[in-house]
Amino acid sequence: MWQRFKRAMRSFAGFFxxxxxxxxxxxxxxxxxxxxxxPKMNESIAMVRANVTLLEKENAKYQDDVRSLTAKVKAAIQAGRDDLAAQYASKLQIEKDALARNEQQLATARQAYEKALSVKKAFMREKERKTQEAMNAIREARRAKWQAKVADTMESFTVAGIDSTHDEMLRKVQEKSAINEARMQMALESVDHTAASIEEEAEKIQANELVKQFKMEMGLVSSPAPVSEVGSGPEKTIGKKVGVE
Structure with a gap:
């Protein structure tokens, strides 16, 4: 039971x-x-380098002490002071032992410094590789997000955008166009073309009469004789003889 509980908790934590x-x-x-x-690696390398520098300074000091004591031993021997020569020789041996230990430490420190530089070089090379991989992956992830966003947008256009209403709108426009054409046809059929033609002819006659009237007023044509004058003349009678003087 406890194992199942731990497994369930691990699965929940993993899911979270x-x-x-x-x-x-x-x-x-x-x-x-x-x-x-x-920066941390540079600090560590700087500490290793500082240790090398310190050991190099100590080595130089030990070498100076060895040379100085060697000269003193020789000078004491030449002066016939074997007692002083023995004292200087004892100190000289101590300095030589210290110099030997220092040289070993210095060699180890230099090896450590060279190794630290090699480790840094390998780390920087690996860092550049991992950084490049990470940046490529980040760009790929951002491109994938953009593609997903575009895909969602295009899907929304297909499902709830233009495509879903395009056919319906076309059908409505076609229905309205057909209805208007039918109404126009019915309106044209209901017009009395004969009456319209008569009215048009009457308007033409009236216009011609107005033109004639203007011409007569302007003296371009003679006025027609009155009807009474046209009808006057020798009176004709039936059964009546006209006398001749």
Whole structure:
């Protein structure tokens, strides 16, 4: 039972972690962590280099002491002071032993410094490789997000956008056009073309009469004789003889 409970808790924790994980953010944090390690590594290398410098200074001092004591031993022997020569010789041996230990430490420190430089070089090369991989992956992730966004937008156009109403709108426009054409046809059929033609002819006659009237007023044509004058003349009678004087 306890094992099942622990397994369930681990699965829940794994699900929770995976649900909040963002690969892009994690890769960016990894790059920052790698960059943060560079100053720490430089500080460690600087400490190793400082140890080498300190040992080199000690080595130079021991060598000076050895040369100085050697000269003093020789001078004491030449002066016939074997007692002083023995004292200087004892100190000389101590300095030589210290110099030997210093040289061993210096060699070890130099090896450590060279190794630290090699480690830094390998780390920087690996850092550049991982950083490049991370940046490529980040760009790929951003491109994938953009593609997903575009795909969602295009799907929304297909499902709830133009495509869903395009055919319906075309059908409505065609229906309205057909109705208006039918109404126009019915209106044309209901017009009395004969009456319209008569009215048009009457308007032409009236216009011609007005033109004639203007011409007569302008003296361009003679006025027609009155009807009474046209009808006057020799009176004809039936059965009546006209006398001749």
């Amino acid at each position: 972690v995976s649900s909040i994980e963002d690969p892009e953010l994690i890769l960016e944090q990894n790059v920052r962590d790698l960059n943060d390690q560079v």
